[in-house]
Amino acid sequence: MTLLTGLRDWIAGFLGEFLATWLLGAALIMTFLAFNVLFLVLAERKLAGHFQRRVGPMEVGPHGSLQSIADMIKLLGKQILTPVATDRFVYLLAPLMVFLPTLCVASLIPLTGAEAFANQPYGLLVIIALSGVTVLSIFMAGWSSNNKYAVLGGMRSVSQVIAYEIPVLLAALSVVMIAQTTNLRQIVEAQANTHWYVLYQPIAALLFFIGITAETNRAPFDIPEAESELVGGFHTEYSGMRFAMFFFAEYTNMLVLGALGATLFLGGWLGPWLPGPVWLLLKTYAVIFVLIWVRWTFPRLRFDQLMSFAWKLLIPVALLNLVITAILVHGVG
């Protein structure tokens, strides 16, 4: 910690206190996110192996633990191809843009209840608003590639996000109703006085979980990049680091939405003995573990099944849950 404050004071010498704190915070978060992606990719492959009674990657490092680093070096060294008939400007912009909203969102999750930037009165709204922007860059990638599989993947992604954002929002809203605030730090602090909200809102927690599975484009909702139907979906025409940016954004999105789920329903940084951020990370990775588990257990839905599931089941249940919550909060107190 003294190292960090020293570094901050040194930067503050020529940029001022305000900018130094924010720059350092952003750099720390980016570094963490980069390492997190390496870890999650490895975890996904090892867990997928074990769920399918294989061993997963074993060659690089002890028990395959350095596989992600080898993959990263491969991706960095790979030639970046740009197809001729693309809409060049949008094609190049999409992989740069896809990561921005997720990065902004990552800085808004409260880690300890002490840091300044996570104490926003509309924190939850900002997170939900910005995660809706990610799909725009996914569609940019799909459309500008000028490839029918890519367009189909982008189109599916848009339809899916529109459908599944609503239950996520409604589920989060029922938590807001209990906590009486959209400030994420205050939501966690409210859970310190009572219980974790997963006990009060089990249905909302389930809806939220299903919704984030769809929003992160993961099986059984991975139809925007269904390999057996669409080659690679929206990122079919991307290679090397540009493809890696989409990958990076997807895994970071998993972490951020998992952390949001942990904050809303599992009490965020709260927990005995260990420091706050460790608890938050443990809970987040627990959510992500279930996400990976689900992905390698269930088969992919068909597109019309996916849509019916959201519009005919999830949204009515979410609305009903919201009404019941409102009655309980304001009627019973």
Add this chain to the structure above:
Amino acid sequence: MNWAGAVFGASAATALVGAVCAVGLKSIFHNILGFALAMLGVAGVFLSLGSDFLAVVFVLVYVGAVAIAMVYAVMLSVPLDQPARPRSRTKVAGAALFAAIGAAAIWLVVRSAAWPPATGRLDVAAAWAGYRFLRDYVLAFELISVLLVVAMMGAVMVARRSRASAEER
């Protein structure tokens, strides 16, 4: 340096560039991206003026929902490898006329209203907005709800009819 002023200038410039892209570019997808950029710029303007809630709502509604829904218009556009269709002169003139009328109306309203100088930071807070919507502007609020219900029922009817005719074929 005045941070709020710098943010305001940058956001306003972004909004203007986005608006020009939304109207001027040939490809409908570029128009949508321009629209999203313009709305981000407007959100930035709200942010620089201290209305955090309005800024968030702008991103949530206009970038996250309206721009995304506009993406469906791409279905109606020409493929990338074909030349763009030329614009109809009369349509451009009509659009310009309506835009001019709208701008004139806004200008008149701006001129006629009295603008007291801001007393510190005025945040249109969520609770305040909700209170006003359900007290003072409840009629407008309910009218908009009715309009939305009608629009939704219309969408369902259109979808049902096209599905029925597809089955007949």
